[in-house]
Amino acid sequence: MIVVDSSVWIDHLNDIATPEVETLRGVVGLEPILMGDLILCEVLQGLRTDGEAAQVERALRRFQVASMLDADLAVRAAQFYRLLRGKGITIRKTIDLIIATFCIERGHALLHADRDFDPFERHLGLGVLRA
Numbered sequence: 001m002i003v004v005d006s007s008v009w010i011d012h013l014n015d016i017a018t019p020e021v022e023t024l025r026g027v028v029g030l031e032p033i034l035m036g037d038l039i040l041c042e043v044l045q046g047l048r049t050d051g052e053a054a055q056v057e058r059a060l061r062r063f064q065v066a067s068m069l070d071a072d073l074a075v076r077a078a079q080f081y082r083l084l085r086g087k088g089i090t091i092r093k094t095i096d097l098i099i100a101t102f103c104i105e106r107g108h109a110l111l112h113a114d115r116d117f118d119p120f121e122r123h124l125g126l127g128v129l130r131a
Contacts, residue, residue: 001031001032001033001034001064001106001108001109002027002031002032002033002034002108002109002110002111002129003033003034003036003039003099003102003103003108003109003110003111004024004033004035004039004110004111004112005039005099005110005111005112005113005114005117006039006042006043007020007112007113007114008020008021008024008111008112008113009024009039009043009060010043010046011113012024012025013043013056018113018131019131020111020112020113020131022131023111023129023130023131024111027111027129032064033063033064034063034064034065034066034108035060035061035063035064035065035066036065036066036067036068036099036102037065037066037067037068038068038069038095038098038099039068039099040057040060040065042095043056043060044056044057068098068099068102069098069102073098073101073102073105074098076101076105077097077098077101080097080100080101080104080120080124081097083123083124084119084120084123084124087119087123089119089123091116091119092116093116096114096116096117099117100117100120100124100126103126103127104120104124104125104126104127107127108127109127109128109129110126110127110128110129111128111129111131112128113131
């Protein structure tokens with residue numbers, strides 16, 4: 001399953017042609033896409049009107065939506081944070097930590113356009129769908 005980060009969804013919704021957006025457009029309908037609840041929140045909170053948010057929500061809910069955090073994943077995310085901090089890497093956003101941990105632990109590939117995920121790929125084996 002492929003998890004698509006909000007960084008890619010936002011570019012897609014703004015019709016910004018990036019390699020990641022082109023990859024997303026190429027896999028929709030061909031590969032199963034999982035919509036994380038936190039990613040759904042990030043995308044919807046950036047929209048200007050309730051009408052626009054409702055329209056985007058309907059479109060994104062056609063994908064399977066999953067909760068990205070439970071107690072076990074919270075503990076594992078904290079372990080990953082400490083491990084990376086021990087390597088001198090500070091993770092700036094807790095949501096990115098949770099998304100990366102979810103993907104690592106559940107074996108999902110992540111399509112993203114956010115360099116904050118690079119340490120998870122380099123040091124923790126995050127699977128990334130390359131653009």
